[in-house]
Amino acid sequence: MLSGLPIKLLNKLQIIHNSAARIITRTKSSDHITPILILVQGQGGWGVTYSSTEICAEKGSTVEIRCSYTYPSRWKGSDNTRATLKYWFRIETNQEGGRYFGSPGVTLSLTDLSVQVESKDPSRANLTCQSSCDLPDNDYVWYKNREKIQTATSSSHQVDLSFLDSYSCALKGYENSPSPSVCVTGRHSNTVTSIQGSICAPKGSSVDISCTYSSNECITSKFWFRPEGSHQGQNPSQPEDLIKDSQYAGRVQILETERGRSTLRISDLRDSDSAQYLFKFKTSSFEWRSDLPGTTLTVTALQVQVITATVQQSYTLAELKCHGSCSPAGVSYIWFKNNKKIPTTTISSYKDWFQHRDMISCAFEGHEGFHSPAVYAPRRPSLSRPSGEIKEGRSVTLTCSSDANPEAKYTWNKKNGNADVPLLSEGPQLVFGSIQSSDSGQYFCSAENELGRSTSEKVFINVKYTSPMIVNITRFSVVVLVLIPLLLVCLWMRKKKTVSSTSEANEPIETVELESGPDYTNVSDLNMVSAEQTEEPEEQEDLV
16 A cells, blocks of 8 residues: 555555556646655565666656566465555565665656746846756747747747747646746836827717837736725725626626736626726736826716797697707717617707607717617696595595607696696696595696696596585584584573472561551552552563
């Protein structure tokens, strides 16, 4: 068995033995072991013979380490002979004393390729693909900026120093194990130059923002960014690569069609894309400043403005203007009526007769796929009312709506008989706080903008009275509740008077002595006086 070696290395070893052993492995730089196998001829019938004691191999390649071995005849009858690889080759049997180490072993050296740069001419350099081992004759593969150079197949290669480039090399057949890249620089200083200071582009379109750059060192990273950042709380000194910004996901590409020039392409432009864009690169000892000016992008959304309009019954004479927050330099305009191109004009203004159903829009020439919103007269309004019965005293709202651009203004009218009631209200809603039966009738609304006017169909509103029997019962209940207290008061007062009169009738009658005098001349006069005194209580009682 194999022991004493790292597990990763054991997984790559194959041991083949009968009368010989061969170890085959795919090497890495960490596989450097000194020694691994030995070349020794022992005594007493023991022996290990190696094909080579020193092997040098390219990292990533496959190496074979071979040996043959013998052992005394007294152990040859056993089928349990096994080889163990530690740092040398070992023979073991299942009998006592049947073990033999082949020492000191074989040295296996692994090497990494490297690119050596030699330059005597300021404009050219000679590159050499080198190894610490004497590698057998082989073809080489060269890479410039990670792209294969088809014409370079030898261990040396000459390059031009007019640009900043990186180079690496590999053995043919082992392209997956290239050397580290080296930078071959010219005589340039560190610069970034924006191609355009400002760009105006229509909303929804694509735009290319380009710059040129150079450095006298090897560039380790580069990216485009927005100096203010797209996320709140972002550190301005550590700008975010737009490729990693979720706001630009799927909309950003970085193009380098030529050396020293980078292009940021943004598609499906949005209003939020209006910003300044800068390019940044880093070297091992230098970082391009983030506060230097870049390219300012303004995303514009076109709109059609109504300059003048004369509205007639079926047609409108209007002068229109195609307007945006900015205009690309030297651009012409395209006008559309009902999505069909109007070939008679290419300027930003347009005057003509339009029907009320026509829809007019505009676009930049070359960006015909990104129209402005169309302008048109209001479509016939729809009038909505509450469903079900409408009863007195309830709150009722009528709503008027119409599709129009520019936005429509609304007015309300009521029709009584053959006459139209003057303007009731303005606005998209007509509100009755407590509707009455007198509000019953036909209602309609009108929508109007600069390009025309349209009126809705009439809607009949029938306001119903409350149920009459309930009203009568309510009124009767109120009357009864008011009369009962009055009746009780009257009865109480009558009873009080009766009690008072009865008490006076029961009092004793005082005796009056009459003296004769000149006023009473006869008995009849006296009787009349007595009768009047007797009848007075009876009359009072009858009154009560």
